[in-house]
Amino acid sequence: MRTGTARPMAASVLLAPLLDGPRRALTVAHRSRLALQLADEHSRVVLGVMFPGAVRLPFGCAVASSPSASSSLSVGDGVLAWGDDVYTVARWWRPARPRHRTLGAAVDPDGVRRLLLRWRRLLGRGPGLTPYGDDVLCGALVTLHAVDHPALAALRAMISATALESSTTATSASLLRAACEGWCIDELADHLAAKATGARTAETRAALLRVGSSSGRGLLEGLALIAPGNLRQVAA
Amino acid sequence: MTRTVQVRRGAYQDSVSLMLISRELSDRPGVATVQVAMATALNLDLLSGLGFDLPEGTSPNDMVIAIDAADPTAAEATVAALDEALSRRPATAGALDPGAPPPATIGAAARRVDASFALISTPGRTATIDAADALAAGLDVMIFSDNVALAHEVALKRWADDAGLLVMGPDCGTAVVGGVGLGFANVVRPGPVGIVAASGTGAQQLMSLLDGVGLGVTHCLGVGGRDLSADVGGRSTLAAMDRLDADADVDTIVVISKPPAPEVAERVTSHARTLGKPVVIGYLGVGRPDLTETARRVAEATGTTWQPPRRWGADAPAPRGGYLRGLFVGGTLCDEAMILAAATVGRVASNIPLAGQPGLDAALTSVGHTFIDFGDDQLTSGRPHPMIDPSLRLERLRRELADPACGVVLLDVVLGHGAHQDPATDLAATIHGSSTPVVASLVGTRDDPQGLSDQAARLVEAGAIVHASNAAATREALSLLEVAR
Numbered sequence: 266m267r268t269g270t271a272r273p274m275a276a277s278v279l280l281a282p283l284l285d286g287p288r289r290a291l292t293v294a295h296r297s298r299l300a301l302q303l304a305d306e307h308s309r310v311v312l313g314v315m316f317p318g319a320v321r322l323p324f325g326c327a328v329a330s331s332p333s334a335s336s337s338l339s340v341g342d343g344v345l346a347w348g349d350d351v352y353t354v355a356r357w358w359r360p361a362r363p364r365h366r367t368l369g370a371a372v373d374p375d376g377v378r379r380l381l382l383r384w385r386r387l388l389g390r391g392p393g394l395t396p397y398g399d400d401v402l403c404g405a406l407v408t409l410h411a412v413d414h415p416a417l418a419a420l421r422a423m424i425s426a427t428a429l430e431s432s433t434t435a436t437s438a439s440l441l442r443a444a445c446e447g448w449c450i451d452e453l454a455d456h457l458a459a460k461a462t463g464a465r466t467a468e469t470r471a472a473l474l475r476v477g478s479s480s481g482r483g484l485l486e487g488l489a490l491i492a493p494g495n496l497r498q499v500a501a
Numbered sequence: 502m503t504r505t506v507q508v509r510r511g512a513y514q515d516s517v518s519l520m521l522i523s524r525e526l527s528d529r530p531g532v533a534t535v536q537v538a539m540a541t542a543l544n545l546d547l548l549s550g551l552g553f554d555l556p557e558g559t560s561p562n563d564m565v566i567a568i569d570a571a572d573p574t575a576a577e578a579t580v581a582a583l584d585e586a587l588s589r590r591p592a593t594a595g596a597l598d599p600g601a602p603p604p605a606t607i608g609a610a611a612r613r614v615d616a617s618f619a620l621i622s623t624p625g626r627t628a629t630i631d632a633a634d635a636l637a638a639g640l641d642v643m644i645f646s647d648n649v650a651l652a653h654e655v656a657l658k659r660w661a662d663d664a665g666l667l668v669m670g671p672d673c674g675t676a677v678v679g680g681v682g683l684g685f686a687n688v689v690r691p692g693p694v695g696i697v698a699a700s701g702t703g704a705q706q707l708m709s710l711l712d713g714v715g716l717g718v719t720h721c722l723g724v725g726g727r728d729l730s731a732d733v734g735g736r737s738t739l740a741a742m743d744r745l746d747a748d749a750d751v752d753t754i755v756v757i758s759k760p761p762a763p764e765v766a767e768r769v770t771s772h773a774r775t776l777g778k779p780v781v782i783g784y785l786g787v788g789r790p791d792l793t794e795t796a797r798r799v800a801e802a803t804g805t806t807w808q809p810p811r812r813w814g815a816d817a818p819a820p821r822g823g824y825l826r827g828l829f830v831g832g833t834l835c836d837e838a839m840i841l842a843a844a845t846v847g848r849v850a851s852n853i854p855l856a857g858q859p860g861l862d863a864a865l866t867s868v869g870h871t872f873i874d875f876g877d878d879q880l881t882s883g884r885p886h887p888m889i890d891p892s893l894r895l896e897r898l899r900r901e902l903a904d905p906a907c908g909v910v911l912l913d914v915v916l917g918h919g920a921h922q923d924p925a926t927d928l929a930a931t932i933h934g935s936s937t938p939v940v941a942s943l944v945g946t947r948d949d950p951q952g953l954s955d956q957a958a959r960l961v962e963a964g965a966i967v968h969a970s971n972a973a974a975t976r977e978a979l980s981l982l983e984v985a986r
Binding site: 271273278281343353354355356357358359 | 680681682688689690691717719750918947948950
């Protein structure tokens with residue numbers, strides 16, 4: 266049996282390589298009322314610990330309560346160890362990764378061109394844990410991935426070649442890397458699905474706008490930059 | 502010693518709560534035995550067997566408290582501790598709406614929240630009413646309860662068919678819905694596989710073997726062990742296959758079942774051809790693939806590299822005389838082992854006999870090669886399932902290991918949520934020092950809370966041979982018998 270006080274967590278499958286790998290030390294990169302962002306030895310945020318009510322980040326694990334205060338923090342060998350608390354996976358979940366090729370008909374080529382020209386100006390622009398410019402970029406990246414747009418490969422290559430941690434916050438850098446692969450929060454995926462199917466978007470838009478202080482709005486702007494209409498409007 | 506027996510009329514508590522309380526009280530100083538249970542025939546027999554004098558005129562609605570303590574003071578203190586434990590009320594749905602009384606029915610609960618699914622675990626006699634209430638509220642239903650009448654199951658599934666809903670069960674012990682494990686469920690990673698299972702431990706074996714090769718499962722929809730019978734007609738199986746076909750996260754559908762009625766098996770096979778996704782069908786039966794072979798076929802269908810399931814333990818000892826004794830907590834695992842054993846040794850007796858094979862008497866006396874499913878309805882009425890409460894099987898294991906006619910013991914150990922938190926330790930203590938070989942199938946995933954490797958190590962330290970595959974465990978157990986050679 267594992268030692269320490271066993272606690273359950275629901276973990277994103279994106280954390281599987283980290284949890285299955287050898288034990289490595291982590292540090293707290295950012296702390297808020299609803300979540301903690303944990304960074305590895307390279308100061309990369311690799312794991313978000315989310316408390317009830319938090320937005321579920323693609324690289325997150327949900328726990329029932331705040332861990333005990335301790336500086337001893339590690340992940341690997343199947344557990345997240347925090348002082349005497351040992352979190353094991355009671356449930357795995359798959360983060361959203363929308364695919365809506367039909368939405369490709371709604372893509373604005375000018376919007377894609379503007380993004381390719383101006384993405385560097387967006388990077389790290391704005392205050393907060395996830396700067397507004399990064400949110401816009403994430404929304405656009407996830408939309409390009411959703412429609413399987415050929416421009417994504419070029420944009421992904423340029424972003425990969427950028428020292429993100431020195432350009433923006435560590436948490437935002439990790440969200441950008443996830444968005445390059447199409448991973449996003451449920452609220453953005455739900456809104457994309459509504460747009461792609463021509464369903465009502467009022468509720469999904471409102472839910473997205475409730476994310477963070479301005480993150481939802483930024484994601485929405487990024488989506489609108491690439492696909493300003495929905496399918497019904499395009500067909501009309 | 503002081504022996505005390507009390508009966509509390511109409512004081513109903515579920516069997517798992519009473520088992521946990523009994524365990525807790527047994528650790529008190531001056532207490533040798535505490536058994537708190539509902540007064541079902543099975544539990545009364547067990548208490549009589551422990552030497553307690555029981556009053557006449559009890560019913561299964563009564564709670565019986567039997568205490569063997571060092572003196573009257575210890576017995577009284579134990580009763581007081583019992584009252585305190587019983588008064589600890591669990592959190593109820595009322596906690597979602599502080600100040601409001603908890604809902605009295607499933608339908609009332611469904612009206613308070615945006616629910617789409619109900620899990621029912623009430624005694625079998627009343628589960629039908631709760632399930633009907635849930636269907637009327639527009640909910641899919643998982644019926645964990647066993648001992649539900651066949652006619653009730655058919656009626657519920659007809660209703661669900663008409664309403665476009667899904668009834669999972671009765672006796673649906675295992676499900677994974679959107680990654681959430683329900684009942685006895687292993688911790689599996691989401692993946693391209695969706696399972697329809699008319700078999701609880703069969704589903705657990707399949708999920709565990711797929712996990713072993715890194716293949717994830719998004720849904721495992723249990724439908725109850727009778728769904729593919731001629732009477733039920735596979736109604737839930739067909740509905741569940743349609744659900745998985747419509748699910749974008751599922752690429753490959755698997756259907757597994759204990760031996761189905763031939764005409765229903767054909768209906769399911771025909772339905773599979775109408776779906777847009779590949780369907781792997783794994784019906785257990787003579788001459789059919791075992792669960793491990795079905796897992797291999799699923800891996801092949803998904804393009805996953807197959808590796809033979811793990812084996813832990815020393816080299817096999819030399820073959821010996823005697824009979825094979827299979828002691829199982831999983832009905833499907835027991836079925837699978839019997840099918841393989843019968844093909845080698847011929848006659849195998851069981852409390853859940855295969856067609857044409859002998860049954861056991863009421864005392865479950867071993868007759869030659871003998872298999873017992875301790876999870877059978879007859880042995881779980883008013884008691885926790887043996888995956889939770891191992892006491893009945895442990896007692897039988899002691900007897901088999903002491904029986905000179907017993908050549909090899911074959912057993913299953915099932916891990917995951919809902920199961921005993923450390924099943925290997927008690928088994929290992931019983932096996933340790935025995936000269937009779939013990940072969941175990943260990944059904945679990947790398948993320949199960951008991952720790953797959955830890956559990957295997959405990960059994961191996963006690964001298965057992967352990968396999969991740971039940972079929973492989975059975976074959977090795979058979980190879981240890983001279984008669985099978």
